[in-house]
Amino acid sequence: MTEAGISGSTETTLEELAERYGAAYPWLVAVTVLSAFATAVLTSSIVNVAVPDVMGAFGVGQDQVQFIATAFFATMTASLLISPWTVEKFGPQLTFSVSLILFVIGSLISTFSPNLPAIIFGRVVQGFASGVIQPLVMVALVQAFRPERRGLAMGLFSMGIVCAHGLGPYLGGLTIDAFHWRLIFLLPLPVVAFAFVMGLFVLPRRAVGTSVPFDWLGFSLLCLSLFFLMTGIANGQRDGWLSDTIILQFIISFVSATGFVLSQVYGGQRILEFTLFRHAPFSAAIAVAFVYGLANFSAIYLYPVFGQLVQEYTPSAAGFLILPGAIIAVFILPLTGKFADAVPPQFGIALGVGLFGISNLILSSSDISSMFWGVAALILVGRLGLAFMTPSMMSAALGTLPLNKLSEASAIVNFVMLGGGAIGINGLVVLLDRRTQFHSEALTATQTAANPATRELLENVSRLLGEEGFAEALRSPVALNYLADMLRAQANTLGFQDGFTAIATIAFFGLIPALALHIVSRRGRQS
Numbered sequence: 001m002t003e004a005g006i007s008g009s010t011e012t013t014l015e016e017l018a019e020r021y022g023a024a025y026p027w028l029v030a031v032t033v034l035s036a037f038a039t040a041v042l043t044s045s046i047v048n049v050a051v052p053d054v055m056g057a058f059g060v061g062q063d064q065v066q067f068i069a070t071a072f073f074a075t076m077t078a079s080l081l082i083s084p085w086t087v088e089k090f091g092p093q094l095t096f097s098v099s100l101i102l103f104v105i106g107s108l109i110s111t112f113s114p115n116l117p118a119i120i121f122g123r124v125v126q127g128f129a130s131g132v133i134q135p136l137v138m139v140a141l142v143q144a145f146r147p148e149r150r151g152l153a154m155g156l157f158s159m160g161i162v163c164a165h166g167l168g169p170y171l172g173g174l175t176i177d178a179f180h181w182r183l184i185f186l187l188p189l190p191v192v193a194f195a196f197v198m199g200l201f202v203l204p205r206r207a208v209g210t211s212v213p214f215d216w217l218g219f220s221l222l223c224l225s226l227f228f229l230m231t232g233i234a235n236g237q238r239d240g241w242l243s244d245t246i247i248l249q250f251i252i253s254f255v256s257a258t259g260f261v262l263s264q265v266y267g268g269q270r271i272l273e274f275t276l277f278r279h280a281p282f283s284a285a286i287a288v289a290f291v292y293g294l295a296n297f298s299a300i301y302l303y304p305v306f307g308q309l310v311q312e313y314t315p316s317a318a319g320f321l322i323l324p325g326a327i328i329a330v331f332i333l334p335l336t337g338k339f340a341d342a343v344p345p346q347f348g349i350a351l352g353v354g355l356f357g358i359s360n361l362i363l364s365s366s367d368i369s370s371m372f373w374g375v376a377a378l379i380l381v382g383r384l385g386l387a388f389m390t391p392s393m394m395s396a397a398l399g400t401l402p403l404n405k406l407s408e409a410s411a412i413v414n415f416v417m418l419g420g421g422a423i424g425i426n427g428l429v430v431l432l433d434r435r436t437q438f439h440s441e442a443l444t445a446t447q448t449a450a451n452p453a454t455r456e457l458l459e460n461v462s463r464l465l466g467e468e469g470f471a472e473a474l475r476s477p478v479a480l481n482y483l484a485d486m487l488r489a490q491a492n493t494l495g496f497q498d499g500f501t502a503i504a505t506i507a508f509f510g511l512i513p514a515l516a517l518h519i520v521s522r523r524g525r526q527s
Contacts, residue, residue: 071124083131162329163330173315
């Protein structure tokens, strides 16, 4: 290629690329950006199935291991706000390429890390890259497709999210069963390499070259608030909720969050448009989005961990629990999208909340004896509920706003959902720990010499051990150890059942903003 050709290629615009590739261009862009985005989403859920293995590898509890999930979500929540500025400043192609390189670096750090903090750092790098990619993907799809086909583009975007969330735990489980849990971090890299190469050809390089400075103060305050909030929630159970350290962390988080809000309301540069909250339907939809993030991402975390720690499934079987629901949800998304267009959004939200909440409420009675396909069917019902809820929620959030505010509104919706996911998983792990400890103490208190069931169990176990040739001096300690294992398993089961109940309860809280939407829309029609 000549020097002039090289120089000219560095200023490739969207129009030039569309002319070069013709009618195939929108689909080339879709394949490129959705490959990268689906990989990022898949990576967010693929680690959930590895939680028990990571706990065993480093000898730590869920309260520490959960950071491999929550650190990703928290960092992604913050970094998606920097994406629009980087695209304007450096151009779509450079932003996309650098983000994928960072993603690969994070994957390699997590794969070859010698300890848990290093894995968490790798997940932070992955989350940062994924957050930058997400808004870029939406913008690239909207720009590549003609206005009359942008609904199809958003449908592909939604299908990519649902598919990746379902495939992540299953592919991770297959990898763990066949190889090692560390290799789950390398699993997406071939797709990342494909997206990287394609991006060099089909994404525009020209940057707007914005002179508007980025709101680094607001961004720093947000990161500070999220960090201390996540750390405080995770360490509160271990260090004591009223300890000086935990109280200080929550105070710093609150002060930082307050400073962030004030900087967005009164500052010159903004990364979130808080004036949109003056629209009542938008505010109600944001409340729904927060509930959605809390409940959905907590459930995606809980299902494979429950399958392994309570039902004693292999990682691949536990990861498969979500897959049927995800596949069905993909196929009905076009129908639920039409449903959202035909019916007021509050009804779609209420239907989705009801299905998701009821399915998890029934799951709260599951234990080791529950049938595999029974659990999978209940999860499927919950996924169907979310398929109804998602388009209605987005319709409520964006449907009443001016066109020039849709980008800012979409950023807030994604920010709230991902932030809710990080807080939800963090809080869920704390709940599991507290409730398991509570049930363990309650069950242990009933195991006395006066309890005939306990006495009979110990006698039967001792007798069986004697028949197997165990020395008499060993029979009683082994029988007591067996009893302790039974109590731990039962307490663990009851703790997870409480987790399902909590997720269902959170989901049902989504009915409150749905009711608010109904009241606001009815008043609007009357006026």
